[in-house]
Amino acid sequence: MSHITHAQCLICGKTFEGESFEYVCPDHGNEGILDIQYDYNRIRESLSPEQLASNPDPSIWRYRPLLPVNSDSKVPALSIGGTPLYHFETLARDLGIRSFHLKDDGRLPTASFKDRASAIAAVKSVEKGAKIITTASTGNAAAALSGICASMGLPNIIFVPHSAPQAKIAQLLMFGSKVILVEGTYDDAFDLCLDAAAEHGWYNRNTGFNPYMSEGKKTCAFEICEQLDWQAPDVIAVSVGDGCIIGGIHKGLRELYHLGWIDTMPRLIGVQAQGSSYMADAWKNNENVIEKTAQAADTVADSISAGLPRDRIKALNAVTQTQGAYVTVSDDEILRAIPDLASRTGVFAEPAGAATWAGIQKAAKENLISVKESVVMINTGSGLKDVNSAMKAVELEQLPCFRIPPDITEVNRMIDKLR
Ligand SMILES: *Cc1c(COP(=O)(O)O)cnc(C)c1O
Numbered sequence: 001m002s003h004i005t006h007a008q009c010l011i012c013g014k015t016f017e018g019e020s021f022e023y024v025c026p027d028h029g030n031e032g033i034l035d036i037q038y039d040y041n042r043i044r045e046s047l048s049p050e051q052l053a054s055n056p057d058p059s060i061w062r063y064r065p066l067l068p069v070n071s072d073s074k075v076p077a078l079s080i081g082g083t084p085l086y087h088f089e090t091l092a093r094d095l096g097i098r099s100f101h102l103k104d105d106g107r108l109p110t111a112s113f114k115d116r117a118s119a120i121a122a123v124k125s126v127e128k129g130a131k132i133i134t135t136a137s138t139g140n141a142a143a144a145l146s147g148i149c150a151s152m153g154l155p156n157i158i159f160v161p162h163s164a165p166q167a168k169i170a171q172l173l174m175f176g177s178k179v180i181l182v183e184g185t186y187d188d189a190f191d192l193c194l195d196a197a198a199e200h201g202w203y204n205r206n207t208g209f210n211p212y213m214s215e216g217k218k219t220c221a222f223e224i225c226e227q228l229d230w231q232a233p234d235v236i237a238v239s240v241g242d243g244c245i246i247g248g249i250h251k252g253l254r255e256l257y258h259l260g261w262i263d264t265m266p267r268l269i270g271v272q273a274q275g276s277s278y279m280a281d282a283w284k285n286n287e288n289v290i291e292k293t294a295q296a297a298d299t300v301a302d303s304i305s306a307g308l309p310r311d312r313i314k315a316l317n318a319v320t321q322t323q324g325a326y327v328t329v330s331d332d333e334i335l336r337a338i339p340d341l342a343s344r345t346g347v348f349a350e351p352a353g354a355a356t357w358a359g360i361q362k363a364a365k366e367n368l369i370s371v372k373e374s375v376v377m378i379n380t381g382s383g384l385k386d387v388n389s390a391m392k393a394v395e396l397e398q399l400p401c402f403r404i405p406p407d408i409t410e411v412n413r414m415i416d417k418l419r
């Protein structure tokens, strides 16, 4: 058994006992995203900061009582979670803030943050006896589900836009998924996947539809706070597409606060691309995201390109309830942030990961972060996911790269030129 008590619809507040729901609140079509609630008193009996400190398992399953899975469910062999939190004093100084940490989720098994959620989906699909599991994705959620399914021997069918970066499609094919390349946008692939899953009875991992995905994503907040010895940072910044990550981080922080393991709630800063700025616009203009319709989405950061963010209710709450902010960055700023972050930290991020670095610099400049504050940035994906975009950044920044014949005199001439 898990410690789930009920799930609550974020639109009408209706509650569903235990796990007596399929995915969404049936009163709102596909939009009725649920929030999972637990018996926190019982969780306190089996989990504490002291108990965690003596647990050598670095994976997300160290927090199992706080996760929506049965205590005896088999978990994937791949190690999900336990990513490093790096401290960079020089970057804090340059930003003019107290401290700066970088949580590198590009280090997860399939090289993106999505592994945290897909691991939960895979375990839940087995609990529910599903024969096939499916998702639509801009690429990373798909690769994550695909890799984790491969590790557990679970058949899966994946819908991605045909324009997804090559590396992400290659991952799907290597992991043995049935891959459906949709001639359309992510939003098209999403709707198609929902229809197909309903028609064929597949287990559906889709973001902003399957309420357990936030539960996987919240583990990153647990790790950040535990790595900081339960001293929550002042600000956590992360890029936003569908809004599931930022909503999940918010959920994790609320749980830690409720349990009394942290004393303060960080402000959440969501970073969006100027070309896919639904959430930032909704926040700035005080719009109702239940009514607000889709916007065009076009950005080099494919992982945060979402015309209609599927987890928009949670994503808006995350920022408004923490007195945080949304910032937007241009594609050029995103591309330039890739080598800027990589050359100063050794962490190579894909465009959607680097977007957060561009956003933090903007937030610091606009005084959305103050000098006394500590900031944690999450890198959500590895730069190796999208080498094409990195090479565009090379061009933009005219990064030096010399091609010479294999001859020492040529090397010497080049060195002279460099002086
Ligand atoms: C999915 C993803 C995001 C955004 O997460 P959402 O939950 O869609 O907001 C950011 N960066 C990367 C690399 C991702 O794969």
Ligand SMILES: [Zn+2]
Binding pocket: 009, 010, 011, 012, 013, 014, 025, 026, 027, 028, 032
């Ligand atoms: Zn409802």
